[in-house]
Amino acid sequence: MQKRAKATRRSLLEAAAQLFAEQGYAGTSVNDISARSGRTSGAVYFHYASKEGIALAVVRDRFATWSQLTTAYADRAVPPVERLVGLSYDIARALAEDPVTRAGARLWAERATIDAPLPDPFALWTAAATRLLAEARLAGQVAPHVRPAPTARALVRAFFGLCSLTEALEGAATVTDRLTDWWQLTLPSLRPAPGAHRPAGG
Amino acid sequence: MQKRAKATRRSLLEAAAQLFAEQGYAGTSVNDISARSGRTSGAVYFHYASKEGIALAVVRDRFATWSQLTTAYADRAVPPVERLVGLSYDIARALAEDPVTRAGARLWAERATIDAPLPDPFALWTAAATRLLAEARLAGQVAPHVRPAPTARALVRAFFGLCSLTEALEGAATVTDRLTDWWQLTLPSLRPAPGAHRPAGG
Numbered sequence: 317m318q319k320r321a322k323a324t325r326r327s328l329l330e331a332a333a334q335l336f337a338e339q340g341y342a343g344t345s346v347n348d349i350s351a352r353s354g355r356t357s358g359a360v361y362f363h364y365a366s367k368e369g370i371a372l373a374v375v376r377d378r379f380a381t382w383s384q385l386t387t388a389y390a391d392r393a394v395p396p397v398e399r400l401v402g403l404s405y406d407i408a409r410a411l412a413e414d415p416v417t418r419a420g421a422r423l424w425a426e427r428a429t430i431d432a433p434l435p436d437p438f439a440l441w442t443a444a445a446t447r448l449l450a451e452a453r454l455a456g457q458v459a460p461h462v463r464p465a466p467t468a469r470a471l472v473r474a475f476f477g478l479c480s481l482t483e484a485l486e487g488a489a490t491v492t493d494r495l496t497d498w499w500q501l502t503l504p505s506l507r508p509a510p511g512a513h514r515p516a517g518g
Numbered sequence: 519m520q521k522r523a524k525a526t527r528r529s530l531l532e533a534a535a536q537l538f539a540e541q542g543y544a545g546t547s548v549n550d551i552s553a554r555s556g557r558t559s560g561a562v563y564f565h566y567a568s569k570e571g572i573a574l575a576v577v578r579d580r581f582a583t584w585s586q587l588t589t590a591y592a593d594r595a596v597p598p599v600e601r602l603v604g605l606s607y608d609i610a611r612a613l614a615e616d617p618v619t620r621a622g623a624r625l626w627a628e629r630a631t632i633d634a635p636l637p638d639p640f641a642l643w644t645a646a647a648t649r650l651l652a653e654a655r656l657a658g659q660v661a662p663h664v665r666p667a668p669t670a671r672a673l674v675r676a677f678f679g680l681c682s683l684t685e686a687l688e689g690a691a692t693v694t695d696r697l698t699d700w701w702q703l704t705l706p707s708l709r710p711a712p713g714a715h716r717p718a719g720g
Contacts, residue, residue: 340630342544425627428542438687462703470680470700478672485640498672504707509640 325363327353329377332360332370333419339505341371341426357507368432371423378410380437381422389444395450397506400471401499406480407441410496421480441472452506459508471502529555531579534562534572535621543573543628570634575627580612581622582639591646598654599708602647602673603701604681609643610681610697614690622683643674654708661710673704 331353335344348368350357364370389403410417420437427434437475445468452458475498533555537546547567552559566572573580591605612619629636647670654660677700682695 332700342631410624429544436687438683464629466699469701470696473680473683473696474676474700475679477677478675479673481678485638494672494675498676501672501707502704503525505703505705511625 321363324355324359328355328360328363328370328375330416333374333377333416336371336419336423337415341367341423341430349374367429371430372432373436374416375420375423375434375437377420378414378442379424380435389448395457396448396455397457397503400448400452401443401503403448404475404495404499405492407475408491411479412445412483412491425480437477438472441476442468445472456507456508462506467506474498474502482499523565526557526561530557530562530565530572531575532618533557535576535579535618538573538576538621538625539617543569543625543632553580570632573632573635574634577622577625577636577639579622580616580618581626582642584638591650597659598650598657599659599705600651602654605646605650605704606677606697606701609677610693613681614685614693627682632677640674643678644670647674658694658710660708664708669708676700676704 319341330456332344332349335348335352339348344367345355346357346360349360349367349370353359360367360370364373367454389399394402411421412418423430424434424437442465449462449464449468451465453460453462475495478494478498479491482491486494530551534546534551537550537554541550546569548562550560550573551562551569555561562569562572566575591601593601598603613623614620625632626636626639641713644667649671649697651664651666653663654667655664677697678697680700681693684693688696
């Protein structure tokens, strides 16, 4: 794609994300997106075909792809449980502050009113958490009874519920504090009993 | 209120709840409620003043008052953590199966589109959980570092996120299984270390 066309696509996507995050899907028109971006409505239809198309692009760009949010996720020098916790803070911050991520979350919540199948972000999040827990288990860093897949599934859903309800009830500024309360409540269950398990060769 | 007027109110509320749960707030009109209940639109306006009024009544009736859902909550013969866990299963079942509770949850999720301040159900839920945790702490049945209020807040939000996301992603039938996974992940963090703490006089 030409550089200029790319810049147009990006500015449309960011204008749409701001509007979806502020006003929701039903409250945002293609004309609003055109006015906010300073581009024509024709540009919206040319690049994204429809309002559904640009909503889908917003969800795919950030919300459905959290593993791109952070480089810490892939750093093998950091213990996997620590990476998982770090990643959760990165996501929580993005959900509180980044307009494209916020728009993705709001569109997902409003998916019943959107005439297009939105990607399920939680499958990807859960797969990433499962890999980290499996790695931690192999290294003896979580209790042997912690099964990676169901644990990851429960963690991701509880985490997302905690972040969205905290923001709804108390505002975005308290999300990281509440996330700390939640990890304090959750991490002890993951830890191996002292002396109960040592990594192979330990 | 006369018996007949009470029956009319109830049938309007239940018809409205079914419709809100199925079609959402915006997708339901006073005419729909009248048609589903077999009463006149005039009856809706007479008993609830407006569509907002009947939505508010639906939220208040069940979703915002979970402590009425169960008698087990008050049974002092049962250990408080066990009552908390039992209560969570009662709520999860109501969220999956009871139309008035389901409607309350959906209306709460759609509160941005409703022109009336809906009661926050989570304050009451959190107060109930705080009381149970405080009782458990006094009895030495949770670890001494478990602070009842922040723990209750995190538990309630994580619990509700888990239930709503599980239903959205997998359907209502799997909610109790996922709730069991989540409690297995959470309860060990609440428990006192073996021999670390005994109730007064123990």
